[in-house]
Amino acid sequence: MSGAAAQAGRAPQFTLRSQPVQSEIVTRHSPGLDQFFASLPGTPTAILDLAGANQANIEFITGLGHRIFSDDIARALENAFGEGPESFANQNDPARVEQFKSATLDFGVNALGGALLWDTLQYLSPPLLTETLDQLFHIIEPGSSLLAYFNSDERSALTPVCSYRIVDRKTVQIAPRGYNRPAQHFNNRALEKIFNRFNSVKFFLSRDNLREVLVRR
Amino acid sequence: MATTPGRVPEPYADPVRGSAASLGKSVVVKGQIFSREDLTIDGEVEGAIELPEHRLTIGPNGKVNANIKAREIVVLGTVNGNMEVADKIDIRKEARLVGDIRSARVVIEDGAYFKGSIDIVKPDPPKPKPQPAPVVAPPPAAPLQAAAAAAGSSEVKRP
Numbered sequence: 001m002s003g004a005a006a007q008a009g010r011a012p013q014f015t016l017r018s019q020p021v022q023s024e025i026v027t028r029h030s031p032g033l034d035q036f037f038a039s040l041p042g043t044p045t046a047i048l049d050l051a052g053a054n055q056a057n058i059e060f061i062t063g064l065g066h067r068i069f070s071d072d073i074a075r076a077l078e079n080a081f082g083e084g085p086e087s088f089a090n091q092n093d094p095a096r097v098e099q100f101k102s103a104t105l106d107f108g109v110n111a112l113g114g115a116l117l118w119d120t121l122q123y124l125s126p127p128l129l130t131e132t133l134d135q136l137f138h139i140i141e142p143g144s145s146l147l148a149y150f151n152s153d154e155r156s157a158l159t160p161v162c163s164y165r166i167v168d169r170k171t172v173q174i175a176p177r178g179y180n181r182p183a184q185h186f187n188n189r190a191l192e193k194i195f196n197r198f199n200s201v202k203f204f205l206s207r208d209n210l211r212e213v214l215v216r217r
Numbered sequence: 218m219a220t221t222p223g224r225v226p227e228p229y230a231d232p233v234r235g236s237a238a239s240l241g242k243s244v245v246v247k248g249q250i251f252s253r254e255d256l257t258i259d260g261e262v263e264g265a266i267e268l269p270e271h272r273l274t275i276g277p278n279g280k281v282n283a284n285i286k287a288r289e290i291v292v293l294g295t296v297n298g299n300m301e302v303a304d305k306i307d308i309r310k311e312a313r314l315v316g317d318i319r320s321a322r323v324v325i326e327d328g329a330y331f332k333g334s335i336d337i338v339k340p341d342p343p344k345p346k347p348q349p350a351p352v353v354a355p356p357p358a359a360p361l362q363a364a365a366a367a368a369g370s371s372e373v374k375r376p
Contacts, residue, residue, distance in 0.1 A: 058325060
């Protein structure tokens with residue numbers, strides 16, 4: 001989406017809009033989410049949620065006594081890198097990368113007690129992914145967690161871009177809102193590699209095509 | 218907000234609350250606004266806004282670049298700034314809001330764009346009203362006193 005469109009507050013547009021949007025909303029058990037919440041400290045902390053602000057996540061996280069930082073990373077990516085096939089090439093532009101980091105990940109060192117990244121990492125090209133994970137490493141507290149989802153179907157050129165709503169600490173509702181082309185596909189070995197700076201990486205197997213990963217700082 | 222008879226009211230009109238001050242969409246304000254009544258902004262405001270006891274509505278054409286303190290805020294337009302709300306902030310689907318929110322309640326519609334932090338702050342419990350001094354009942358009269366009182370005597374001799 002262009003900056004002007006973002007200013008107007010329009011819904012984000014994703015690449016290849018001619019593709020039909022899967023309309024089915026899925027409610028699924030999420031062991032990664034459960035362990036993410038189990039890893040939070042008993043005292044109030046700050047949680048970053050990159051799914052885009054929604055009532056369910058706001059209520060659930062603030063109901064636990066935590067502060068929530070909301071952002072819609074799909075829009076942030078479009079604002080910083082544009083849309084369409086050239087957006088991945090733009091992700092190699094250092095000036096745009098800095099703009100993205102300052103707009104989305106501008107927090108102090110150890111400012112956050114956890115981050116819900118959902119499926120955002122798979123839309124970042126390798127250099128931007130490295131920069132993003134480096135920044136996340138700095139802004140979340142040691143011992144706290146990141147929750148990330150990855151589509152495990154490597155044959156599909158397009159993956160649904162979804163919004164994620166927390167139903168309860170073990171359940172998430174997934175609502176597709178478009179399609180996008182992943183910047184890269186990850187197997188378990190590749191995931192271990194991109195998170196090698198972190199303390200631990202835990203994988204959760206699922207029967208659908210969504211692989212859950214809990215990363216401990 | 219006044220509505221024309223026979224005209225469909227704007228979605229954010231609240232006829233129950235009666236009239237409110239309003240800034241039309243061609244109005245631009247730079248500075249500080251302090252209001253002791255409800256206020257609707259459909260124009261542009263840059264500065265600071267304070268309505269400690271009232272409701273602020275930012276209409277669909279409203280563009281506010283200001284920190285806001287209010288009892289209640291309804292956002293349909295664009296806001297850049299931090300918001301401190303005693304009661305509730307209602308972010309409608311057309312809204313675009315960038316800033317940090319401190320509020321007792323947050324309602325956000327699907328489709329609204331929000332970027333920032335949300336702190337839920339519990340409202341201060343109402344201060345208890347000062348109670349009038351309790352009326353102390355006189356001690357029950359002794360049987361002898363009661364008898365004397367009943368007889369109209371003003372002197373009581375103790376045995």
